Amino acid sequence: MSMPSLRALASVRFKEFYREPEAIFWSFVFPIILAIGLGIAFRNRPAESVPVAVVVTPASPADVRDSLPAHLARGGNVIVTRVASEAAGREALRTGRVALLVVPDSAGVVYVYDETRPEAQLARLLIDDRVQRGAGRADPVPITERHVREAGSRYIDFLIPGLLGMNIMGGAMWGIGFSIVDARRKNLLKRLVATPMSRVEYLLSFIISRLAFLAIEMVLLLGFAMLVFDVPVRGSFLQLGGIAILASLSFSALSLLVVSRARTIEAASGLMNVAMLPQWVLSGVFFSSANFPDAAQPFIRALPLTATIDAFRGTMLQGATLGGISTELAVLVGWLVVGLVGAVKMFRWR
Secondary structure, three states: HHHHHHHHHHHHHHHHOOOHHHHHHHHHHHHHHHHHHHHHOOOOOOOOEEEEEEEEEOOHHHHHHHHHHHHOOOOOEEEEEOOOHHHHHHHHOOOOOOOOOEEEEEEEEEEEEOOOOHHHHHHHHEEEEEEEEHHOOOOOOOOOOOOOOOOOOOOHHHHHHHHHHHHHHHHHHHHHHHHHHHHHHHHHHHHHHHOOOHHHHHHHHHHHHHHHHHHHHHHHHHHHHHHHHHOOOOOOOOHHHHHHHHHHHHHHHHHHHHHHOOOOOOHHHHHHHHHHHHHHHHOOOOOOHHHOHHHHHHHHHHHHHHHHHHHHHHHHOOOOOOHHHHHHHHHHHHHHHHHHHHHHHOOOOO
């Protein structure tokens, strides 16, 4: 292998990248924008108050008119609105202004609500507990509440490793695949085949350039998440970097395999979407992959993006050692070997 030619090829990859503003945006800026938006949407905030309507008419007993609404609102988390009739309350319920309608009658209290709405179920439990306590119910077991909002248990902590994995996959797949197909489409590869350069040198130049961009992507997104959202990294930063390098190599190899014979941008785009779309959906980027049926779990665990995200989450949130993520690392190594061997065998200059 000729090192001067490899350096020249890697330099070409860098120049191709920074001359494309769109590539810089999608690789470096878009993941941070996504983290900001989702981090704000799922930020820590006080428990939401549930709107409840209570029917209070001039004919209602004094204890209902005065004490019931105040008693239901005591303790927070409930916004109580008085309505003059059950019809007015049902109208508020139908239009979504309240989640529960409380109708006092001679036999007790009637709850009117849509049982398919989660907030209505919550309102029913909160209000009934306060009604029963107000009637003198004694709890046989004392209960103490402790509210925890610890870093590592929030949605943004779950999200950032998923975004890191998704960004590594997208950068490797699109950055390498499109460059190769575009060069093949313009007949540049046919000219390169006449040089002393081997196909291994050509393919390695793409992988080397991806590793350089990977360092920038990791520092920007992870550093931003730690500074702005206080996302924890309980494991080793060195281990985190090793996972990122192995994941980038695996996705780069997969990209080389996917486009090894594609001749048009449309064909490459279709093949890469086939390779990436199932991983976006199944691998737990935005929600846990455990939500899928047990029968699908072996297939999901074998995906490189699942292995990458699980390794990131284990290292960042649980402080896992290399032994704790050995299965995920083995999956990534397997994809790296299969991708590289397949790409070298199938790659065509023309």
